Amino acid sequence: MTSIVPTFVAVPEGIRLYTLYSTCFIVTLGIIGNILNILVFNTLKLFRGNPCSFYFTFESIMNIGSLITALILNTITITRTTDTISCKIQSMLIEIFIPLSLTTVCLASIDQFFSTSPIAYFRQWNTLKSSRLYLSIAVCIWILHSIPIGIFSYSYMRIICILSDFKFIHYQLYFYYPILLGILPMSISSIFSLLAFRNVRKIIRRQIPIDRRRLDQQMTALVFTRVIVLVVLYLPYVIYHMYWYNPSINQTNYMYFITLYSIGAFINSFILLNNGIPFYIFLAVSSRYRRQVKSFLVKKIWRRCKRCYYLNRNQIIPSRKLSDELATNMD
Secondary structure, three states: OOOOOOOOOOOOHHHHHHHHHHHHHHHHHHHHHHHHHHHHHHHOHHHOOOHHHHHHHHHHHHHHHHHHHHHHHHHHHHHOOOOHHHHHHHHHHHHHHHHHHHHHHHHHHHHHHHHHOOOHHHHOOOOHHHHHHHHHHHHHHHHHHHHHHHHHEEEEOOOEEEEOOHHHHHHHHHHHHHHHHHHHHHHHHHHHHHHHHHHHHOHHHOOOOHHHHHHHHHHHHHHHHHHHHHHHHHHHHHHHHHHHOOOOOOOOOHHHHHHHHHHHHHHHHHHHHHHHOHHHHHHHHOHHHHHHHHHHHHHHHHHHHHHHHHHHHOOOOOHHHHHHHHHHHHO
């Protein structure tokens, strides 16, 4: 007996609630954390002009865009059926934000290796101007790469977006997910972060200012931890999509399809978590970063709020206005 594929499948209620609550929770924490990352890396004088902090700032901006996009798209998915137009937009945005996040972490690990290198020639490559150039090239490449994905995407059973072109499916299965999102960025970021970690252990022998030495040690620790978190949270995403695009999988089986969709909902929350927790990871691994965040919140935010509050309370009323009020009261 052949299985009949329904044209519409309702998302299970448990998956709807999990997607809604987990998305709202992660997006809220993530937006707060990424905004604080941006403010700290751009406000404190220590981080200004540092290419690695520039990469972290750019990643935080991408994370905010990814979180807001996920919140909007997940809300649409769990409240109504998914049409082809929203699928095309969703697929293009995902294929821009996710590779850019991976690329930024890779560039940050490479930059930190050059920054801590004992070879002066390598340290000359570590400039803010070159970092902006590399990120501009990466943005252009991934935007162009997302166009064919948007063209070939369509709504399947009105709850999920899949590709219609078999050649592009094979490209995704055998090159995009295993190489571009898997082996290549994870290997590059892991190798260069380990090399930077090795360099920073020997940095005490070099005659450099102590502030620069501490900054290199701090940024290396942040990059190394960021790479570990990225590999742990992205690996299930890559494996799941390679399995999903496997031609031997029968996606016309209704129950099997729902099971895969439910697993994908949990795995997608890992990607959201990766975009939402860098700030909290930095706080956990770096005591210096905790002090810097505390200093920023106390000196820049809290004192400014107190100054504005007391300024409004102690505002002096002009004498002319005061005399007019007294004359009015006497009348």
